[in-house]
Amino acid sequence: xxxxxxxxxxxxxxxxxxxxxxxxxxxxxxxxxxxxxxxxxxxxxxxxxxxxxxxxxxxxxxxxxxxxxxxxxxxxxxxxxxxxxxxxxxxxxxxxxxxxxxxxxxxxxxxxxxxxxxxxxxxxxxxxxxxxxxxxxxxxxxxxxxxxxxxxxxxxxxxxxxxxxxxxxxxxxxxxxxxxxxxxxxxxxxxxxxxxxxxxxxxxxxxxxxxxxxxxxxxxxxxxxxxxxxxxxxxxxxxxxxxxxxxxxxxxxxxxxxxxxxxxxxxxxxxxxxxxxxxxxxxxxxxxxxxxxxxxxxxxxxxxxxxxxxxxxxxxxxxxxxxxxxxxxx
Amino acid sequence: xxxxxxxxxxxxxxxxxxxxxxxxxxxxxxxxxxxxxxxxxxxxxxxxxxxxxxxxxxxxxxxxxxxxxxxxxxxxxxxxxxxxxxxxxxxxxxxxxxxxxxxxxxxxxxxxxxxxxxxxxxxxxxxxxxxxxxxxxxxxxxxxxxxxxxxxxxxxxxxxxxxxxxxxxxxxxxxxxxxxxxxxxxxxxxxxxxxxxxxxxxxxxxxxxxxxxxxxxxxxxxxxxxxxxxxxxxxxxxxxxxxxxxxxxxxxxxxxxxxxxxxxxxxxxxxxxxxxxxxxxxxxxxxxxxxxxxxxxxxxxxxxxxxxxxxxxxxxxxxxxxxxxxxxxx
DNA sequence: CTGAAAGCGCTTACAG
DNA sequence: CTGAAAGCGCTTACAG
Numbered sequence: 001x002x003x004x005x006x007x008x009x010x011x012x013x014x015x016x017x018x019x020x021x022x023x024x025x026x027x028x029x030x031x032x033x034x035x036x037x038x039x040x041x042x043x044x045x046x047x048x049x050x051x052x053x054x055x056x057x058x059x060x061x062x063x064x065x066x067x068x069x070x071x072x073x074x075x076x077x078x079x080x081x082x083x084x085x086x087x088x089x090x091x092x093x094x095x096x097x098x099x100x101x102x103x104x105x106x107x108x109x110x111x112x113x114x115x116x117x118x119x120x121x122x123x124x125x126x127x128x129x130x131x132x133x134x135x136x137x138x139x140x141x142x143x144x145x146x147x148x149x150x151x152x153x154x155x156x157x158x159x160x161x162x163x164x165x166x167x168x169x170x171x172x173x174x175x176x177x178x179x180x181x182x183x184x185x186x187x188x189x190x191x192x193x194x195x196x197x198x199x200x201x202x203x204x205x206x207x208x209x210x211x212x213x214x215x216x217x218x219x220x221x222x223x224x225x226x227x228x229x230x231x232x233x234x235x236x237x238x239x240x241x242x243x244x245x246x247x248x249x250x251x252x253x254x255x256x257x258x259x260x261x262x263x264x265x266x267x268x269x270x271x272x273x274x275x276x277x278x279x280x281x282x283x284x285x286x287x288x289x290x291x292x293x294x295x296x297x298x299x300x301x302x303x304x305x306x307x308x309x310x311x312x313x314x315x316x317x318x319x320x321x322x323x324x325x326x327x328x329x330x
Numbered sequence: 331x332x333x334x335x336x337x338x339x340x341x342x343x344x345x346x347x348x349x350x351x352x353x354x355x356x357x358x359x360x361x362x363x364x365x366x367x368x369x370x371x372x373x374x375x376x377x378x379x380x381x382x383x384x385x386x387x388x389x390x391x392x393x394x395x396x397x398x399x400x401x402x403x404x405x406x407x408x409x410x411x412x413x414x415x416x417x418x419x420x421x422x423x424x425x426x427x428x429x430x431x432x433x434x435x436x437x438x439x440x441x442x443x444x445x446x447x448x449x450x451x452x453x454x455x456x457x458x459x460x461x462x463x464x465x466x467x468x469x470x471x472x473x474x475x476x477x478x479x480x481x482x483x484x485x486x487x488x489x490x491x492x493x494x495x496x497x498x499x500x501x502x503x504x505x506x507x508x509x510x511x512x513x514x515x516x517x518x519x520x521x522x523x524x525x526x527x528x529x530x531x532x533x534x535x536x537x538x539x540x541x542x543x544x545x546x547x548x549x550x551x552x553x554x555x556x557x558x559x560x561x562x563x564x565x566x567x568x569x570x571x572x573x574x575x576x577x578x579x580x581x582x583x584x585x586x587x588x589x590x591x592x593x594x595x596x597x598x599x600x601x602x603x604x605x606x607x608x609x610x611x612x613x614x615x616x617x618x619x620x621x622x623x624x625x626x627x628x629x630x631x632x633x634x635x636x637x638x639x640x641x642x643x644x645x646x647x648x649x650x651x652x653x654x655x656x657x658x659x660x
Numbered sequence: 661c662t663g664a665a666a667g668c669g670c671t672t673a674c675a676g
Numbered sequence: 677c678t679g680a681a682a683g684c685g686c687t688t689a690c691a692g
Contacts (some may be wrong), residue, residue: 003451005684005685005686006685006686006687007685007686015662015663016662016663016664017663017664017685017686017687018662018663018664018665018687018688019661019662019663021686021687021688022661022662022687025687029661029662030661030662031661031662034661034662048446048449048450049450049685049686050386050450050451050684050685050686051382051450051451051452051686052381052382052383052385052386052391052684052685052686053382053386053668053684053685053686053687054685054686054687055382055668055686056380056382056383056386056667056668056669056670056684056685056686056687057667057668057685057686057687057688058668058686058687058688059668061382063431066432078408078409078410078413078609078610078611079408079410079413080408080409080410082413083408083409083412083413086416086432087434090432090433090434091434091436094434094435094436094440094443097443099431099433099447099452100431100432100433101393101429101430101431101432102396102416102420102430102431102432103420103429103430104417104420104421104424105424106421106424110424113424113427116378117429119378120378120379120380120381121333121380121381122381122429224610225610225611225614226610229614254611254614255614258614258616261616279408280408280554280555280556281408281555281584281611284555284559284584284585284588286588286591286616335668335669335670336669336670336671337669337670345678345679346678346679346680347669347670347671347679347680348671348672348678348679348680348681349677349678349679351670351671351672352671352677352678355671359677359678360677360678361677361678364677364678379669379670380668380669380670381670382668382669382670383668383669383670383671383684384669384670384671385670385684386668386669386670386671386683386684386685386686387669387670387671387672387683387684388670388671388672388684389684
């Protein structure tokens, strides 16, 4: 049951292979009648072009690689961030008639596999997701010459074009809200400090505090709920008198809420809590979470656009604003 | 900057293209010295095989399609199910040196695109995730002749080999636990009734109740948190005297918890709640959730294995047991 | 507007 | 064990 080829379609339609190719690829310069005959033959035979043959000559694959560099801890958690980004990127690429090849290297061997895969031109471009500063992959990918863009500001030495949200501004808004609510001792639970989202949200927090002559008090988390609970416990030990916490992710805020409840603190009465992300679960925490909304899907769409329009190398980063959503926790 | 081809490597090593091909593909029948020379040439030139040329002749692509048929509502939520399955499948496939092409068709046009893609032999096999009974895609994919397996028992007329968890048994265990705890009026919040996970968990609930001469009381959800809250409100209206709820997913259970709190019911004192999944967030609800743990990653690994070992058509389904995890909510 | 022909970069019988 | 040659199924200048 060999599948029909261009050759077979040409024979059936009584034209050359070149003509069939033109029709199949939508070239304008084909006589309408001949086009109709070819289309009929394609239909009758159930012809579908062989992608390998096609890309052998065109040197394009129609596929885009989505590389997620994230240790399992976070992706295995119920962090909705990845689902949302992956889903949105997938939809945008579908609209552009591209396929998405998902790569989540989980070891050095996996990384070099990704590198070879991209260098071998299996994909026409790659989108980098959640880069860590120590990750050697971005630089390696950039060297392949394949177009690379980053979802989130890169922190490594490799500097692909990127899109991101205003992490610093979002953190500032959160802390200013806490200050305006009369909070005196505001702690922070940070994200990983080798990621721009972790770094920038911490920077925003610090800017506001130091601008108001206050000291910072931070504990490091990794964006997961567990790490938020741990960090909260530590913060409570470091300074039992704290009356507010800014967590760099909603999941960590949710973990903090849990730890606070265990410690017998009331939220927001004793301690106010602000998160970051505005995930779907934010309105279901107890109490509902005040948080900084970031337009995750918009950034995902923008990064696909950036890759597809191929403003190679020189593209300016596109930064989206965040918005403070006030609920009951602060 | 044309990349080096087999030809170039052959010239440099002073052998034929066939020989280079053999060493690159690890054929045993090559003289060690010649092999070494070829390897050196490969290295010096930075040779990487052209995948399109290779698959044009071998008729294999090294890629597996992962098709997720799920309306955005659920995938856009913070349901960790997809992340976990995708991640695990991706890891298993990486270990087998396969790439994963992620396809989340979001429209009929997207579906036929997927169909054409698979029919065009862009992938060597496909894994179906979260099928709905009304979905015409599984049957279409099966017709392409490409190996297809399903993660979760299929409900459509199309019957690919599959792996799943014991949904009926898990639901039974949950309801029996509630009964053993002295609950009299046990309601259920079901998943979508066009999915086997929704159907089977409801069946388990019903079996136990009717076996004990009790009536069922169910409200339909779609596995999301919001739908769980809505269903809970409706259930409370239908029968204010209920003293327990079995929710077919943890996310729905979390929504139910929220609705119960709003309605002034104490958990577990007034109403006991049991979920299904044991997602990471289950221990962070208030109170921590009693639930049925399902081995999501194990199923994902099994389905990859099933596809790779290619027990075409005739493979028996592999069903994994679930486990009741008792916490504070019931 | 259409066709004959070259060529994309590999693998694999087939000889030797 | 190794090489010459055919062939995988397309696209694309180049003529006409």
